[in-house]
Amino acid sequence: MNCPNCSTSDTKVLDSRPTEEGNAIRRRRECDKCGFRFSTYEEIEILGLSVIKRDGTKQAYIRDKLEAGIRKPFEKLEYDSAAIRKIVSSVEQEIQKKARDNCITSREIGDIVMKQIKKTDKVAYIRFACVYRAFEDVEEFKLELQKL
Ligand SMILES: [Zn+2]
Structure with missing residues (x-):
């Protein structure tokens, strides 16, 4: 996951929690380089079904x-x-x-x-x-x- 502020790929996850429905995860991330904080929403995909x-x-x-x-x-x-x-x-x-x-x-x-x-x-x-x-x-x- 690249930082939306400086595009570096070195970001770390501060916090992750499943959404209410339980099949997606929200992650709070922080950029190692510029300290910018952002959130991502990751859905669990049904693969190969x-x-x-x-x-x-x-x-x-x-x-x-x-x-x-x-x-x-x-x-x-x-x-x-x-x-x-x-x-x-x-x-x-x-x-x-x-x-x-x-x-x-x-x-x-x-x-x-x-x-x-x-x-x-x-x-x-x-x-x-x-x-x-x-x-x-x-x-x-x-x-x-x-x-x-
Ligand atoms: Zn950054």
Whole structure:
């Protein structure tokens, strides 16, 4: 990590603490050369995870894709990027718990996302579920709606 003030690469970590969601770390750093202090935010990346699609093909996991999918049902609702990020973080934590041999099915991810969106916002949940469940059991989805 280079110093933003003098660009030297000799900086030391004064303090590091995990964020509230637990999958990122904030570090307080100090430059050895000029004494400038700054903070960094480091996210724990899911590396090398494969997503098994419905047709059996594998794809590399891409956070941006997941985030875009989560962002969509929240369009025009009052959620800022931080709120969306928080959902993405929770989903990623679940993915890490569920993945076996660094693989997870797209269906498992869909279910995790649905669960997290449901916890957050009912309108977004219905929007997401309509799209997601369109390829699943329609009857099951109707039952879900009745429970709301
Ligand atoms: Zn410096």
